[in-house]
Amino acid sequence: MARVTLDHVTKRYEDVVAVNDMNLDIKDGEFVCLVGPSGCGKSTTMETIAGLTKPTEGTIHIGDTDVTRLPPKDRGVAMVFQNIALFPHMDVYENISFGLRLRNYDKEEIDRRVDEAADVVQLEGMLDREPNELSGGQQQRVAIARAIVRNPDVFLMDEPLANLDAKLRVHMRTELQRLHKELDTTIIYVTHDQAEAMTMSDRIAVLNAGELQQIDPPLVCYNEPTNRFVAGFIGSxxxxxxxxxxxxxxxxxxxxxxxxxxxxxxxxxxxxxxxxxxxxxxxxxxxxxxxxxxxxxxxxxxxxxxxxxxxxxxxxxxxxxxxxxxxxxxxxxxxxxxxxxxxxxxxxxxxxxxxxxxxxxxxxxxxxxxxxxxxxGVADLTGIGSEPAAGEVESDS
The missing domain is CATH 2.40.50.140 (Nucleic acid-binding proteins)
Incomplete structure (x- = not known):
C-alpha cells in the first residue's frame, strides 16, 4: 500500500492542456474513482501516475518517493486496462505469471503468487484453461490476477469493466469491492460510469476540462456538490x-x-x-x-x-x-x-x-x-418560510 500525491501536475500537448494544475492526495489503502465526461483528463491523470506519460509541470509521489521521472517498472504500480489484452496462446497460469517470469522469479515463488492471486479472484481450477474458454468476467479476473501477483503498492484501473455487459459489470463491481477489502491496498480507478464510482469509492474525484472540481465521499458529492457542473454530472x-x-x-x-x-x-x-x-x-x-x-x-x-x-x-x-x-x-x-x-x-x-x-x-x-x-437547502434559512398556499389563511398569532 502507498499514499499517492499529485502536486500541481499539469500536462500539455502543444496548445492543448489535458490536465491543469492537478492537486490530489490519495490516502494509503483508499479506493478513489476519477470520473468525468470524455476528454476531461481522467485517463491522462492516470497515465501520469503510472509513468506512461510525463507531466509538463508538477511532481508525483508514491509513498515517500518522488516518481515523477521514474519509469513505470520502478513505481510499484500495476495497471488493469479496459482492453484486457490476454495472450491468446497462453493458458491462465501463463498469462498471470508472465510478468514474474520476465523478472526471473523462481518457479516456487511464481507458483505461490499465482495460487494466491487465483484464490483472491476465484479462478481456482481454471489455471490450465485458454482465454477463449473463459467468460468475459473470468477474463477480466485473469487481468486483475496478473496485476495482483506483482504485489504493487498501487493498483491503477482504467475503465476495466467498460467492455462487459450490464449484468456482468454489476457483478464485477461487487468483486472489486471484495478485492479491495481483502487486499487492503490503494486503488485508483478511472470510469465514466457513475454507478461504479458511487458504489465502490471511498472518495470520488470529479474532473472537467482537465481540472479537479471536487474530491469527496460519494454522498457528499451527491448532496453537497461544490458547483453546478458536479451537481449536474453526479446523479442519474x-x-x-x-x-x-x-x-x-x-x-x-x-x-x-x-x-x-x-x-x-x-x-x-x-x-x-x-x-x-x-x-x-x-x-x-x-x-x-x-x-x-x-x-x-x-x-x-x-x-x-x-x-x-x-x-x-x-x-x-x-x-x-x-x-x-x-x-x-x-x-x-x-x-x-x-x-x-x-x-x-x-x-x-x-x-x-x-x-x-x-x-x-x-x-x-x-x-x-x-x-x-x-x-x-433553503428551508432552514430564517425570516421567510413557505408562502401560504392559495386559500390558506395565516394565523394572527
Whole structure:
C-alpha cells in the first residue's frame, strides 16, 4: 500500500492542456474513482501516475518517493486496462505469471503468487484453461490476477469493466469491492460510469476540462456538490436546473417562486442571478404527500406532464412548466421543464395537468456566472418560510 500525491501536475500537448494544475492526495489503502465526461483528463491523470506519460509541470509521489521521472517498472504500480489484452496462446497460469517470469522469479515463488492471486479472484481450477474458454468476467479476473501477483503498492484501473455487459459489470463491481477489502491496498480507478464510482469509492474525484472540481465521499458529492457542473454530472438522471433572480423574500423564476430569507446566505444579494437546482426525487405530486402545505415545501406549481419513462422501480415524468405547456419537450429542449421521479404505482398519464411542490430543504443554489454553490437547502434559512398556499389563511398569532 502507498499514499499517492499529485502536486500541481499539469500536462500539455502543444496548445492543448489535458490536465491543469492537478492537486490530489490519495490516502494509503483508499479506493478513489476519477470520473468525468470524455476528454476531461481522467485517463491522462492516470497515465501520469503510472509513468506512461510525463507531466509538463508538477511532481508525483508514491509513498515517500518522488516518481515523477521514474519509469513505470520502478513505481510499484500495476495497471488493469479496459482492453484486457490476454495472450491468446497462453493458458491462465501463463498469462498471470508472465510478468514474474520476465523478472526471473523462481518457479516456487511464481507458483505461490499465482495460487494466491487465483484464490483472491476465484479462478481456482481454471489455471490450465485458454482465454477463449473463459467468460468475459473470468477474463477480466485473469487481468486483475496478473496485476495482483506483482504485489504493487498501487493498483491503477482504467475503465476495466467498460467492455462487459450490464449484468456482468454489476457483478464485477461487487468483486472489486471484495478485492479491495481483502487486499487492503490503494486503488485508483478511472470510469465514466457513475454507478461504479458511487458504489465502490471511498472518495470520488470529479474532473472537467482537465481540472479537479471536487474530491469527496460519494454522498457528499451527491448532496453537497461544490458547483453546478458536479451537481449536474453526479446523479442519474441529472439534477433539474431553473434560472432565477434573488428577490427580497427568496428566488423568483419565470414560473414559480421559492421563499426564504436571502440574508441567510452571506454571498447572496437581491438582484443576483442564480441557478436553482433540484433533483427529480425531490419533486412531489401534491396528491401524493400528506401535508402539501408543510413549511419545508414550496408553493404549488402548475405543470403539465409530457413524457413518461417507466423504469420498473420508478417512473420518470417530464413536466412542462405553465408558461411552456404549449411547447413540446422536443421543441424546447431542457428549458422550461422539470423531471420528476414517482413510484411505479402512481396513476399518472401524459398531457395531464397536475400540481407539484419542491422540497426546499433539498434545493441547491448556484451562482449563474461562476457556477459555484451558494447553498444546499433553503428551508432552514430564517425570516421567510413557505408562502401560504392559495386559500390558506395565516394565523394572527
Amino acid at each position: 438522471p441529472s439534477m433539474n436546473f431553473v434560472e432565477g433572480n434573488v428577490v427580497e423574500n427568496g428566488v423568483e423564476t419565470d414560473n414559480f417562486e421559492v421563499g426564504f430569507d436571502p440574508a441567510g446566505i452571506p454571498s447572496l444579494a437581491v438582484g443576483d442571478q442564480v441557478s436553482l437546482g433540484i433533483r427529480p426525487e425531490d419533486v412531489y405530486l401534491v396528491d401524493q404527500i400528506e401535508d402539501p402545505d408543510a413549511p419545508h415545501l414550496t408553493d404549488r406549481i402548475d405543470v403539465r406532464t409530457d413524457v413518461l419513462e417507466p423504469m420498473g422501480d420508478e417512473i420518470f415524468v417530464y413536466l412542462l412548466l405553465e408558461e411552456d405547456q404549449e411547447t413540446s419537450m422536443e421543441d424546447q429542449g431542457m428549458a422550461g421543464q422539470l423531471l420528476m421521479s414517482v413510484t411505479p404505482d402512481t396513476e399518472i398519464e401524459g398531457d395531464e395537468d397536475v400540481d407539484v411542490v419542491l422540497d426546499r430543504s433539498k434545493i441547491h443554489l448556484f451562482d449563474t456566472a461562476t457556477g459555484e454553490a451558494l447553498a444546499h
